[in-house]
Amino acid sequence: xxxxxxxxxxxxxxxxxxxxxxxxxxxxxxxxxxxxxxxxxxxxxxxxxxxxxxxxxxxxxxxxxxxxxxxxxxxxxxxxxxxxxxxxxxxxxxxxxxxxxxxxxxxxxxxxxxxxxxxxxxxxxxxxxxxxxxxxxxxxxxx
Numbered sequence: 001x002x003x004x005x006x007x008x009x010x011x012x013x014x015x016x017x018x019x020x021x022x023x024x025x026x027x028x029x030x031x032x033x034x035x036x037x038x039x040x041x042x043x044x045x046x047x048x049x050x051x052x053x054x055x056x057x058x059x060x061x062x063x064x065x066x067x068x069x070x071x072x073x074x075x076x077x078x079x080x081x082x083x084x085x086x087x088x089x090x091x092x093x094x095x096x097x098x099x100x101x102x103x104x105x106x107x108x109x110x111x112x113x114x115x116x117x118x119x120x121x122x123x124x125x126x127x128x129x130x131x132x133x134x135x136x137x138x139x140x141x142x143x
Contacts, residue, residue, distance in 0.1 A: 003078040006108050006118055009042045010062060010080075011087040015103035017120035018042070025097040038093035042104050046087050054084040065106075072109045 005013060022040045045065035046054065054061050059080045062069055073079065093099045108118040117124060 002118070003076070006078070006105070006112075007081050009103065009105040009108055010058075011044055011046070011084050012041055014041045014101065015120050015123060016126060017122045018099075018101040018103055020122070021101075022093055022097060022099045025099050029097055033096060036092075036096060038097065038099075039088045039090050040093055040099075041088040041090050043090055043094070043101055044087050045104070045106065051087065054087070056083060058082060058084045062105075066109055068109050068113065069105070072112050076112065 009015075019040055022038065026036070026038070046061065050061050059082070061084075062080055069080070090099070090101065094101075103120060111118050
């Protein structure tokens with residue numbers, strides 16, 4: 001579970017603390033900028049030119065940007081996904097809202113390597129809430 005979640009900080013996941021800060025900035029800026037749609041995700045280390053290679057050999061691309069991941073992952077017994085099929089880009093939110101997410105894949109590598117939990121204090125306080133208090137026959141959502 002933690003391995004998959006940390007993997008996803010490379011391309012689509014976001015820490016709840018960063019989600020909250022983006023929403024607060026959107027509320028603050030709304031009178032001046034009006035309505036806007038923003039991707040709120042951890043800032044990916046990748047460039048547009050990496051996309052094809054990410055789809056073929058994700059770990060090689062990650063190694064170029066965050067080489068320390070190899071030692072951290074080895075110590076945890078983790079693996080990267082073999083390929084990354086999409087990368088969410090939060091650039092518009094960073095520019096228009098002045099948003100600066102605090103959590104990234106590289107930061108998580110440092111936290112884990114230093115013996116800390118990769119999750120924000122807010123995330124640890126909230127914990128896992130699950131989807132529903134009812135278990136559905138076909139999965140987490142009613143079908």
